[in-house]
Amino acid sequence: MGGTMGEPAGGATAGIGDIQAGRLDAATLAANFADAHPPLTPAQAVVEANRCYFCHDAPCVEACPTGIDIPGFIRKISTGNLRGSAQTILEANIFGGSCARVCPTEELCEHACVHTAQESKPIQIGALQRHAVDWLMARGTVLFTRAAPTGRRVAVVGAGPAGLACAHALARHGHDVTVFEARAKPGGLNEYGIAAYKVPDEFARREIDFIVAIGGIGIEHGKALGRDISLDALRREFDAVFLGLGQAGVKALDLSGETMPGVRDAIDFIAEVRQAPKQQIPVGRRVVVIGGGNTAIDAATQARLLGAEDVTIVYRRGPEQMTATHKEQAWARTHDVRIRHWAAPARLIAEAGARGVTVAGVEFARTRLDAAGRLELTAERFVLAADMVLKAIGQSLVPGPLDGLVATRDGRIVVDADRRTSLPNVYAGGDCVAGADLTVVAVQDGKLAAAAIHRQLSGAA
Amino acid sequence: MADLRTTFAGIASPNPFWLASAPPTDKAYNVARAFKAGWGGVVWKTLGEDPPVVNTASRYGAVSYNGVRIAGFSNIELITDRPLQVNLDEIKAIKRDWPDRAVVVSLMVPCTEESWQRILARVEDTGCDGVELNFGCPHGMSERDMGSAVGQVPAYVEMVTRWCKQHTRMPVIVKLTPNVTDILAPAAAAQRGGADGVSLINTVQSITGVDLDLMAPEPVVDGKGTHGGYCGPAVKPIALRMVAEIARALPDLPVSGIGGISVWRDAAEFIALGAHNVQVCTAAMHHGFKIVEDMIDGLSNWMDGKGHDAVAAITGRAVRNFVHWNDLNLNYKTVARIDQSLCIKCGLCHIGCEDTSHQAIAALRVDGQRRYQVIDSACVGCNLCYLACPVDGCITMVKQKVPGGVLTWAQHPNNPLRKEPAA
Numbered sequence: 055m056g057g058t059m060g061e062p063a064g065g066a067t068a069g070i071g072d073i074q075a076g077r078l079d080a081a082t083l084a085a086n087f088a089d090a091h092p093p094l095t096p097a098q099a100v101v102e103a104n105r106c107y108f109c110h111d112a113p114c115v116e117a118c119p120t121g122i123d124i125p126g127f128i129r130k131i132s133t134g135n136l137r138g139s140a141q142t143i144l145e146a147n148i149f150g151g152s153c154a155r156v157c158p159t160e161e162l163c164e165h166a167c168v169h170t171a172q173e174s175k176p177i178q179i180g181a182l183q184r185h186a187v188d189w190l191m192a193r194g195t196v197l198f199t200r201a202a203p204t205g206r207r208v209a210v211v212g213a214g215p216a217g218l219a220c221a222h223a224l225a226r227h228g229h230d231v232t233v234f235e236a237r238a239k240p241g242g243l244n245e246y247g248i249a250a251y252k253v254p255d256e257f258a259r260r261e262i263d264f265i266v267a268i269g270g271i272g273i274e275h276g277k278a279l280g281r282d283i284s285l286d287a288l289r290r291e292f293d294a295v296f297l298g299l300g301q302a303g304v305k306a307l308d309l310s311g312e313t314m315p316g317v318r319d320a321i322d323f324i325a326e327v328r329q330a331p332k333q334q335i336p337v338g339r340r341v342v343v344i345g346g347g348n349t350a351i352d353a354a355t356q357a358r359l360l361g362a363e364d365v366t367i368v369y370r371r372g373p374e375q376m377t378a379t380h381k382e383q384a385w386a387r388t389h390d391v392r393i394r395h396w397a398a399p400a401r402l403i404a405e406a407g408a409r410g411v412t413v414a415g416v417e418f419a420r421t422r423l424d425a426a427g428r429l430e431l432t433a434e435r436f437v438l439a440a441d442m443v444l445k446a447i448g449q450s451l452v453p454g455p456l457d458g459l460v461a462t463r464d465g466r467i468v469v470d471a472d473r474r475t476s477l478p479n480v481y482a483g484g485d486c487v488a489g490a491d492l493t494v495v496a497v498q499d500g501k502l503a504a505a506a507i508h509r510q511l512s513g514a515a
Numbered sequence: 516m517a518d519l520r521t522t523f524a525g526i527a528s529p530n531p532f533w534l535a536s537a538p539p540t541d542k543a544y545n546v547a548r549a550f551k552a553g554w555g556g557v558v559w560k561t562l563g564e565d566p567p568v569v570n571t572a573s574r575y576g577a578v579s580y581n582g583v584r585i586a587g588f589s590n591i592e593l594i595t596d597r598p599l600q601v602n603l604d605e606i607k608a609i610k611r612d613w614p615d616r617a618v619v620v621s622l623m624v625p626c627t628e629e630s631w632q633r634i635l636a637r638v639e640d641t642g643c644d645g646v647e648l649n650f651g652c653p654h655g656m657s658e659r660d661m662g663s664a665v666g667q668v669p670a671y672v673e674m675v676t677r678w679c680k681q682h683t684r685m686p687v688i689v690k691l692t693p694n695v696t697d698i699l700a701p702a703a704a705a706q707r708g709g710a711d712g713v714s715l716i717n718t719v720q721s722i723t724g725v726d727l728d729l730m731a732p733e734p735v736v737d738g739k740g741t742h743g744g745y746c747g748p749a750v751k752p753i754a755l756r757m758v759a760e761i762a763r764a765l766p767d768l769p770v771s772g773i774g775g776i777s778v779w780r781d782a783a784e785f786i787a788l789g790a791h792n793v794q795v796c797t798a799a800m801h802h803g804f805k806i807v808e809d810m811i812d813g814l815s816n817w818m819d820g821k822g823h824d825a826v827a828a829i830t831g832r833a834v835r836n837f838v839h840w841n842d843l844n845l846n847y848k849t850v851a852r853i854d855q856s857l858c859i860k861c862g863l864c865h866i867g868c869e870d871t872s873h874q875a876i877a878a879l880r881v882d883g884q885r886r887y888q889v890i891d892s893a894c895v896g897c898n899l900c901y902l903a904c905p906v907d908g909c910i911t912m913v914k915q916k917v918p919g920g921v922l923t924w925a926q927h928p929n930n931p932l933r934k935e936p937a938a
Contacts, residue, residue: 104582107905109887110862113877132581168859172906 059395070407070414072339078359083332086359090251097187108178117166118148119498140190148222149215151261152244153494154184160381169373198268198487201228206511209292211279214242215493216484217298219500225270227508229513236278246325249352294507301449311402316413320353320446327356338442340364342416345446346376353444356390365391370398370421415439451486452499472506517818518825523791524686524712524769526644528555528617534809535794543605553805556617561594561649564624566937568593576723586729587749589723591657591715613854623649623661628678635683640751645686649853651717653694666692669704676708688697691715699764716754718744747797751775761835762789779813798845846922848915849896851889857909860885864900
């Protein structure tokens with residue numbers, strides 16, 4: 055029915071606002087949300103590791119934002135030195151476990167792999183990385199120890215990958231770190247913003263337990279910048295501050311009716327899928343997701359897996375412009391999610407149903423590029439019926455809590471190469487600064503900031 | 516279709532692929548399966564005097580490399596552990612059932628003329644095509660003054676060969692051990708003794724690995740290990756060299772090539788270096804007898820493609836080009852050429868050359884892209900990059916124009932002992 059012109063089918067009576075939990079039985083839900091990419095067996099890992107050429111100046115390393123010595127860790131897998139392999143990974147990227155699961159490797163290391171050039175079949179770098187890190191974490195091995203306490207104190211705002219990567223590196227140097235986190239759990243988007251089947255079995259929590267086990271890191275939950283703590287106070291109480299705020303704001307469609315029942319932010323839906331039992335998560339029978347990033351893919355695919363019958367992603371530009379990778383798009387299609395391009399929402403259609411006035415559909419305007427290459431809406435319209443509309447058109451930095459103390463540009467905190475902000479002793483990284491919004495980039499930001507903070511605290515800067 | 520029939524030491528077989536004397540040829544059951552699969556001949560696992568030897572549990576060890584299993588293989592098994600008459604009866608039946616295949620019987624008895632005379636008479640009665648004297652086994656039997664204990668002493672080789680030629684009318688093949696300094700010495704001794712041919716190599720003394728938990732050499736027998744005999748793909752280069760040495764120095768002595776032959780190409784190489792046929796063991800033990808199918812039509816198709824109509828036409832064809840180092844042309848130059856359109860930027864050509872050789876491949880960035888480029892003036896034409904490159908055809912060694920003709924070490928100005936050209 056999606057794509058038909060005119061009024062949504064069914065009129066006011068037949069299931070308008072059909073949003074309910076428990077569309078599928080518990081066993082089906084458990085299967086649907088199981089590990090999307092099961093781990094390699096030890097035998098598979100060795101076979102795959104042996105395919106690696108151990109390149110010099112390996113293109114994969116350059117393609118990794120955290121610069122993991124990929125040929126090095128893969129060789130150690132092939133020789134049975136799994137502890138050494140995990141150490142190589144985690145020295146460069148303490149979130150190596152989750153990056154192995156959520157990185158768009160097809161656009162990073164595996165895209166650069168020389169096997170891609172040779173035979174279009176890269177080494178499964180992500181899967182191998184997971185193999186080594188999982189091996190280590192399963193044994194509870196402590197790899198990192200703290201240097202002698204320095205007595206210096208650093209505040210980290212946000213317990214996401216950027217903040218905790220920074221905290222871990224600082225803790226290794228012997229500094230004391232206090233992490234202030236607004237939400238109830240640490241992990242940031244790893245805990246709240248990524249599809250459940252990418253990090254099943256409480257992986258995000260277990261990884262953070264592993265990271266903070268080094269000691270010297272205290273996490274204070276329920277502490278939001280601008281509400282419970284102020285940047286000014288942090289600067290006074292701590293020797294340095296790292297801001298890993300992420301992007302707490304969600305972009306709006308700017309259409310009337312955005313707050314009516316049935317319309318919600320995809321990122322909230324994803325968080326609910328991560329936090330609540332699957333049987334208790336309400337989902338529409340017909341779902342329209344608006345956006346072109348991984349959030350749209352994660353929301354749409356999970357809506358299907360919760361039992362939505364009909365799920366469509368609508369993106370205003372073409373497949374090449376989607377920030378969701380080709381692999382992610384294919385993943386959604388595999389789950390029977392339709393992806394429609396070159397259409398932008400023009401109107402939210404409200405209708406009275408059994409549960410009062412709810413969203414009943416979205417009217418889209420077809421889009422095209424004008425002569426100057428700018429996107430423009432055309433007069434051509436179509437309507438997609440929907441019980442649930444998920445907005446995934448992007449998030450934004452909420453600047454208020456910064457009290458105007460830190461320079462921003464284009465909605466992001468301005469930082470230098472060492473992730474220093476315009477404010478002395480204040481650093482920032484992750485999605486609140488410019489750059490690709492990826493876990494692996496956030497980790498690198500945290501790592502670089504920690505190195506700079508340590509130099510500053512050691513008087514070497 | 517090329518004619519694959521071969522004759523070695525006067526023994527004819529429909530193709531050059533024999534199974535070597537080893538576990539695959541220990542019983543009629545295995546040999547019949549081998550012949551059904553298409554093997555041209557077998558050398559029956561070595562017979563000895565009764566009472567039979569006793570073998571150990573845990574007999575094999577192997578070297579796996581980069582995930583490739585059994586790149587090298589080692590055994591500590593002795594000769595047949597079945598009664599002599601059982602073997603003789605089976606050999607007789609097999610030869611009766613498979614008259615077109617070569618059936619040669621390997622023998623090892625104490626170093627007395629009576630022992631050899633006695634067993635030869637009984638073996639001859641089976642109707643087999645010939646005997647192979649096992650002077651190669653480098654483990655166990657050698658501690659009992661047999662096997663390589665004989666093969667390492669040319670005088671013994673000659674003596675026993677002569678006894679055997681005197682006491683049988685069957686062709687006598689002498690199987691040589693590679694565990695010697697100069698393979699020509701036992702080969703020439705066999706020839707002097709009247710051998711109809713030699714087969715080589717037997718296995719190389721080895722320890723394939725160490726069990727680091729038990730702290731014992733592999734294969735481990737109840738916590739202890741002994742040296743074994745090494746074979747399989749890893750020993751092929753050693754075997755090729757020894758076969759070629761004999762083909763070059765003793766051209767009238769027929770050779771059966773053994774050592775790591777796994778595919779038809781290996782066989783073609785042995786034949787090109789002078790082998791009249793080949794014997795296979797490890798590849799069959801790893802993959803079963805069916806591998807002979809590809810050996811037969813692979814060799815045949817290659818010969819057809821090259822216009823070789825019979826195995827004899829290629830036998831020894833590469834021997835004339837197997838020369839002493841001093842006969843190599845020092846006035847020959849190649850340099851590596853990298854086909855940039857095929858390069859996948861792995862950098863292996865660069866790092867090998869840079870770290871370990873001649874710093875002749877530059878690692879450049881052109882517009883941010885990796886580019887590996889040969890520095891002609893530094894390249895000595897060693898082949899390392901060409902060998903390391905994972906892409907077929909990406910690196911080639913290109914002959915350079917050099918003034919002057921062939922210049923060997925004998926003529927080279929740097930050679931203090933050079934022969935001055937005749938005035």
